[in-house]
Every structure is written in structure tokens, then in C-alpha cells.
Amino acid sequence: MDDLGLATWPPEPIGTGRLVLRGSEARDRTTFIELLASPEAHTYLGGPRPRDELERTTPEVPERWPGSLVVDLDGAMIGQLLLRRTPEHHRPAVAGMVDLGYLFLPRAWGFGYAAEACAAALGWIDGVLPGEPVVLTTQTANARSMRLAAKLGFTEVERFEAWDAEQWLGMRSTAVPSG
Numbered sequence: 001m002d003d004l005g006l007a008t009w010p011p012e013p014i015g016t017g018r019l020v021l022r023g024s025e026a027r028d029r030t031t032f033i034e035l036l037a038s039p040e041a042h043t044y045l046g047g048p049r050p051r052d053e054l055e056r057t058t059p060e061v062p063e064r065w066p067g068s069l070v071v072d073l074d075g076a077m078i079g080q081l082l083l084r085r086t087p088e089h090h091r092p093a094v095a096g097m098v099d100l101g102y103l104f105l106p107r108a109w110g111f112g113y114a115a116e117a118c119a120a121a122l123g124w125i126d127g128v129l130p131g132e133p134v135v136l137t138t139q140t141a142n143a144r145s146m147r148l149a150a151k152l153g154f155t156e157v158e159r160f161e162a163w164d165a166e167q168w169l170g171m172r173s174t175a176v177p178s179g
Contacts, residue, residue, distance in 0.1 A: 004083060004098065004129065009066040011128075016120045019113060020072040021081060024064045031077040031105070032062040040106040044139040046163055071104065071117045078113060079104030081121050086135060091169060093157065098125060098134045109144070118152055122172065133173045140166045 010023030024032070035041055036058075037051040063070075063080065071079035082101035086094050100121065104114055125132060136154050138145035146168065154170030161167070 014120050014124050016116045019117055021069045024062055024070050026061050028070055028077045029062050033058055044142040078108040094135045098132055100134050100136045133171055135171050137167055137169050140168045
């Protein structure tokens, strides 16, 4: 079982109109390094990691663990989605819930790819874990991420201080009607 309580990971590739969500492959290594070293992509995430360190430590097939999905456009990685259980120490009110995270290369910003990929991941979660609430955390200063959270149907649970910035925690509930 993986962290989401599923028997297998990664799932079969998840296709959208323009994108494919899939497990990582060796061909993604260079892009993972670029993504993790990008100052722009990490503006609200504590800053980038040093490229030389990433070159030394990134495995041949990077981020190949349950909950990590590559966002692929026309056969090339443009971002990453993360689906994990919120740890107990993070925010007790949402401990154990599925947490959606995402990170895209700056050159992929502004085309709706994050919304498309996140909506597909949420649809997949709805199919394999019906009724499972999903949470998302972002800095309130990250206007793009705040807009995306609202577009995806997340509503505010709380705001809190962490990493020297105000954080926003939202939840998307997909309660299955009884009947």
C-alpha cells in the first residue's frame, strides 16, 4: 500500500485535453533538476535547491514514489503534482487528509496547465477514494495559487503563519450523497 492507501502506484496515465499525468521516468531527470533549482518556481516554497547538489543527488529516475505525478505536455515534463496524506504534525484539523501540491516550470505558467492537471488529479482521487476530502496549502501572497484554489473549489479552513509568511489552508469536500 502507498501513502494514499492504494494497492498500486503509479496509476495508469491520466489524460486530459492537452496533458498526461504519469509516473516519472529517466527522461524527466533534467527537468526535475531545472524545476527544483528554479528561483521563480520556488518563490513561495522557501527558495530553490542548489543545482550542483541536485546534479549530484537526483537519482536516474527522480521522484518515483507514491503520490508523485509528472505533468507531461507533448511528451515532455512541464511540472509535478503531489498527492500525499497530511502528516499529524502539520495541521491537526486536517491530519490524514489527502493534500494536493503542484509545481510547474515558469515557462508553463499562464496557459491553464495547472488548473487542467489539478482538476484531472482531483477527478482521479474522486474515482479511487470516493468522498475523500482534499486539502491544499499556499501562501496568501501567491495570488496565482489562491485563484487556482478557488477555481478548483477549495474553500478556506484557516490561515496560519509558517516559514515567515501567512499560509492559506483550503479544503475541497466531495461528500457522496447518501441514498
